[in-house]
Every structure is written in C-alpha cells, then in structure tokens.
Amino acid sequence: MKRRGQSPLTERLKMINQAHRKSPPSEPVQTWLTLPRGNKLVLPARFRHENVRAADSLVEYCIKEYSVEGQVVFDPFAGYGTTLVLAEELGRRGYGIEFSPEKAQYVKGLLADPGRLIHGDARKLKEYDLPLIDLCLTSPPYTHRSDTENPFVDYRQKGFAYSTYLEVMGDIFAQVSEKMNPNGRVVIEASNLKKDGDVTMLAWDIAREVSQVLRFEGETIIGWEEYGYGYNHSYCLVFSKP
C-alpha cells in the first residue's frame, strides 16, 4: 500500500501545537467536569413542580474553587437558596436576592442569618446594602429567544424581548461588578436551550453580554448524566472584575 505523506494542513497544525506548547500555561479555569445532579435538601411539596435548583455538587465545587472560608458568596437569583445554604455550610458568608416572596420566605427559614437573603429584585441590586462580594455564584432565570414573558418578574408580564433579557443581564452584572472585591469572581451557570427545533444560544449570549462589563476568564463545561433543554451539559461561565 502506498504510504501517503502528511498533508500541509496536518503539518501546519503540528507547528501551531508546538508553538502553543512553548507558551506558559495560562489556564485559570478547569475546562470540563462531570458531576452528579441532585440536592440533599428535600423541597416542600408546594415547590416540587418547579425544581430549578442548581446541583449541590456544582455549587460546592464552585464555592471551594473560587472562595475561601470567611468570604462573601452572593447569589442575585437565589431561588431555593442552594448557594446560600452551601456557602454557610462551607464556612462562607452567603448572601442573596430572590424575587419570589414564597421562595424568599422558604430560604430565610433555612439560614442561620435570615437577614442575608433579601426578598427583592436583582435589577435594583445597587440599592441594597451588601458587603463586598468575593464570589458571585448564580444560575439565572432562563428564557427562549422566542418567549415574550419577562423572566425577571416570574414570567408574569408579556411583551418582553430576548434582546432586553440580555441587556438586563448585562446591567445586573455591571451592578455586581461595582460591589465586588477587586480579586473576586463571578460564576454563572447557564445552558443553551433547544425547543421546537430551534436553539437559543443562551449560555453563549449571556457570556458575550456579561463580558462587556466583566472580564471573561473562560468556561467550564459540566457534563451531567441527565440535564434538560435538549442537552446533558451546561456551562460555568467564569468572570473577574476588569
């Protein structure tokens, strides 16, 4: 059999790879992980139809990776309080904001210091009295690009555009940036979304929008046995203060 020589493309790739090997390693983030889903706290029956919680494994990983004991971990979309509860358990000071009065009341009942959960609106973040944030760790409310309900008011108002969603996200994280320790990190867990044959590039759009106000450090791909939205992976988008 005739032995073929390497193509110009293969040669070029080899050269590029060699050049990369000479540059110093600069990998501030783990680039992929596989994690188990699940939460050790059992949600009260009244909330079980809407279990949108981040997995304990992911929250624990991020808290340990991006903060140390005693630091402030903040979640502007606190939901059922996974970030705050695990932050407290891991010796950090967990703070958060939650829009839904029912969820806010529930989370307050889980915390040693209920005052650290603000029943409020992340869009007005700068109005709240918060300590300097070392780690902002969150999973935002999701929306498809064809949806018209406003996710920032519990999907209760219509006439909302995806472009506005992205602008609001940018504005919220600009406010987070102002309250951050200069060495702090922001980690946003998000996924792209498949629906009716259409893909909303939610994670990538959030990364692009938030990178206008924070420095994008990179992403960690999280592989899950089960996820949703047509995927079994999500992204942890990691940012620092510019």
Ligand SMILES: C[S@@+](CC[C@H](N)C(=O)[O-])C[C@H]1O[C@@H](n2cnc3c(N)ncnc32)[C@H](O)[C@@H]1O
């Ligand atoms: C994906 S869930 C967060 C889940 C949370 N990480 C957990 O593990 O429970 C997003 C949350 O953001 C809340 N939310 C939506 N708009 C908000 C706003 N304007 N201000 C604060 N919270 C908001 C929703 O009520 C929802 O609980």
